Amino acid sequence: MDVFASTDGQESDGHEQVVFCQDKQTGLRAIIAIYSTALGPALGGTRFYPYASEAEALRDVLELSRGMAYKNALAGLDHGGGKAVIWGDPERIKSEPLLRAYGRFVDSLHGRYYTACDVGTYVADMDVIARETRYVTGRSVEHGGAGDSSVLTAWGVFQGMRAAAEHVWGSPTLAGRRVGVAGLGKVGKHLTAHLLDDGASVVATDVDERALEWARRTYPQVDLVTDTEALITSDIDVYAPCALGGALNDATVPALRARVVVGAANNQLAHPGIEKLLADRGILYAPDYVVNAGGVIQVADEIEGFNFERAKLRATRIYDTTRDILRLADAEGVPPAIAADRLAERRMAEVGRLRTIYLG
Ligand code: NAI
Numbered sequence: 001m002d003v004f005a006s007t008d009g010q011e012s013d014g015h016e017q018v019v020f021c022q023d024k025q026t027g028l029r030a031i032i033a034i035y036s037t038a039l040g041p042a043l044g045g046t047r048f049y050p051y052a053s054e055a056e057a058l059r060d061v062l063e064l065s066r067g068m069a070y071k072n073a074l075a076g077l078d079h080g081g082g083k084a085v086i087w088g089d090p091e092r093i094k095s096e097p098l099l100r101a102y103g104r105f106v107d108s109l110h111g112r113y114y115t116a117c118d119v120g121t122y123v124a125d126m127d128v129i130a131r132e133t134r135y136v137t138g139r140s141v142e143h144g145g146a147g148d149s150s151v152l153t154a155w156g157v158f159q160g161m162r163a164a165a166e167h168v169w170g171s172p173t174l175a176g177r178r179v180g181v182a183g184l185g186k187v188g189k190h191l192t193a194h195l196l197d198d199g200a201s202v203v204a205t206d207v208d209e210r211a212l213e214w215a216r217r218t219y220p221q222v223d224l225v226t227d228t229e230a231l232i233t234s235d236i237d238v239y240a241p242c243a244l245g246g247a248l249n250d251a252t253v254p255a256l257r258a259r260v261v262v263g264a265a266n267n268q269l270a271h272p273g274i275e276k277l278l279a280d281r282g283i284l285y286a287p288d289y290v291v292n293a294g295g296v297i298q299v300a301d302e303i304e305g306f307n308f309e310r311a312k313l314r315a316t317r318i319y320d321t322t323r324d325i326l327r328l329a330d331a332e333g334v335p336p337a338i339a340a341d342r343l344a345e346r347r348m349a350e351v352g353r354l355r356t357i358y359l360g
Helices: 003-007 054-074 096-107 123-129 150-169 186-197 209-218 228-232 274-280 294-304 308-316 318-332 336-356
Strands: 017-023 028-036 046-049 080-087 178-182 201-205 238-241
Touching: 003 054, 017 054, 017 096, 028 054, 028 096, 046 054, 046 123, 054 080, 054 294, 054 336, 080 096, 096 123, 150 186, 150 238, 150 294, 150 308, 150 318, 178 186, 178 228, 186 201, 186 209, 201 228, 274 336, 294 308, 308 318, 318 336
Parallel strands: 046 080, 178 201, 178 238
Antiparallel strands: 017 028, 028 080
């Protein structure tokens, strides 16, 4: 495996630092990747996942850490981008000693990287990691943390959707629109509540019967359909992917009836080029990493000492950021995903440059 070649992204400066961590006794095998610290200490979660190979784990952590640099930059945070993966099945090997060993490796970076939750890790795990390092956020409320980040993630997605609605229909509201929510998990549930409050009608789907039952009980006015295909081919104005990545692909985009796509799921574009396919069909896509930044805004706020109102105010600004990106995309004749990348790169370069001013 050629690590330097993997980190030497053709269109970017590449990663700053990639750290391989091992503790044989506990079975810990982790990779911490720091893409950029131009804006401050790198921040991004730890994914605990049984990758098929070391190469797959490395590829994932490199992509994810790069994504965090862009997300944190556009969220207006003083944080660079980083991410970590623990290679293994959390169901089988997660233990207190393993998490604490991992915490010690995080600590050894002396604050160049702050960790948080991701797929396979939870607030309780962050509390354990925190016994070895202070460079951890996303902790439980009992330990002074902010708890579940899906509340502000959903709020931010809703703000992004308002900005998209204004761009397409002239008014920053979903009132009178029909929104298709795919995935009624932690984020999808809160998002549904905001949409109904705003006067939208909602059609939703989920693969988990318990989520559907929750919807029937809580919001009988929400229409439920059998699967995502039924959802995207129904008469919706907005599609909100809130389940897994890859929701926008060669099969779904041609079938999509919505004018606008705004959702929480990470990595919605299945591969490069899909953003162009969306633009060609006249579908406005608000980049996932812009609108789903409410969660990282929350955990970043926790580092300062969590204040919900302050964090919510920051997540509300996702409305302004989305609006600016959509305008820039129009002005420069590029898809919003490209415009978002340009804005993020500009902030990393302009604000990052200030660190070259010698402070004495
Ligand atoms: P979750 O695991 O609570 O909810 C996901 C829901 O999607 C579940 O109810 C699941 O049954 C459903 N689902 C899975 N496959 C499906 C399919 N094929 N069709 C329909 N429904 C399906 O996750 P959560 O926290 O709500 O996150 C949703 C998405 O947003 C994920 O992609 C996550 O990475 C992303 N995200 C979440 C953040 C957070 O703060 N929770 C922050 C940023 C992104």
